[in-house]
Amino acid sequence: MSRQVLTIKAGDEVLRRFENGLGALGKDRAQKVMARALNRTGGPTLTKIRRVLAQRTSTPMSIIRRQVYASKAWAGAAGGEGKLDFKIIASGRPLPLAVFKPTEFKFGVRAKVWGRVQRFDGAFMRGGKWPNRVELNMGTGQVYVRASARRTPIERVYGPSLPKELVEEEVFDAFEASVARLGGDIAHELDRELSKFD
Numbered sequence: 001m002s003r004q005v006l007t008i009k010a011g012d013e014v015l016r017r018f019e020n021g022l023g024a025l026g027k028d029r030a031q032k033v034m035a036r037a038l039n040r041t042g043g044p045t046l047t048k049i050r051r052v053l054a055q056r057t058s059t060p061m062s063i064i065r066r067q068v069y070a071s072k073a074w075a076g077a078a079g080g081e082g083k084l085d086f087k088i089i090a091s092g093r094p095l096p097l098a099v100f101k102p103t104e105f106k107f108g109v110r111a112k113v114w115g116r117v118q119r120f121d122g123a124f125m126r127g128g129k130w131p132n133r134v135e136l137n138m139g140t141g142q143v144y145v146r147a148s149a150r151r152t153p154i155e156r157v158y159g160p161s162l163p164k165e166l167v168e169e170e171v172f173d174a175f176e177a178s179v180a181r182l183g184g185d186i187a188h189e190l191d192r193e194l195s196k197f198d
Contacts, residue, residue, distance in 0.1 A: 001093055004163040006049070006175050008042050008086040010034060014183055021190045031075040031082050033193050037186040038073035042086030045178040046070050049088055049166070052174045057160040058100055058112050067092040067162045088175070090166040094158040097123075097143040106130055109143050113159045122146070123157055 015022075022030040050064050068090045076082025102111035102125060109123040123145050126133035136144070143157040165171060 001091060002161060002163040003089065003091040004166045005090075006088045006166060006172070008038055008045065008088075008179050008182065009084070010038070010182060010186065014186065017183065018186055018190060021194060025190075025193060028075070029193060031084065033189045034084050034186065035073040035075040035082060037182065037189040038084065038086045040185040040189065041179060041182045042070060042072065042088070044181075045086075045175060046088050048174055048178045049171060052171050053162060053165055056115055056168070056170060057162070057165055058115055059095060059160060059162065060099065063095065063099060064162065068166070088166070090163040092162055094161040094164075097157040097159050098139070098141040100159055102141065102143050104133070109157075111143070111159075120145075120157060 022033065025033060046068070050061065050068055053059060053064050053068060054061055068088065071083075071087040071089060073084055073086045074082050097109070097111055097113065097120070100111040100113040102109045102120075102123075104125040108119060108121040109125060110117060110119055112118070120143065123143050125136075125141065125143055127136050128134045136142075138144070139156075144154040145157055147153045147155045
């Protein structure tokens, strides 16, 4: 089981920009503002990352939602430190090719994975001679290849690993583009909190 994390956090430059407004609120209220702003940025960022992963890997969204999730920011109890970051976490093992609706042919197997239909020559899902193929009783829809020139052993074929995909350049670029809205979200939450003084 592997795990990767992308973290949304206010950098020094952003904090300096809002230093006066946050200072006027006091520590507890400032932390509430920051936690709300981080979650306001983080929610849409998580949605965007999931969509990019779905397009990039062809993984069903139901699996992506289970394996790619958030650890939200929170302000903490009165006087407490809280957790002023929003983490997008991907955990899990490489996904078996069975997830990608494979179809068996004489040449091997075809499945849509990593955004396109691909051939897996020599792979198989059932045993026996064509056309009288039989199930292997090793998991419905699983795809296998021979590990050597002999009939056995055989190995299961895997597709993408979502933790690995989370830190690929295309996904990280989408993450950074989405996180660019954090300053605007802090300004929004700060204005909302300061308006309570009126």
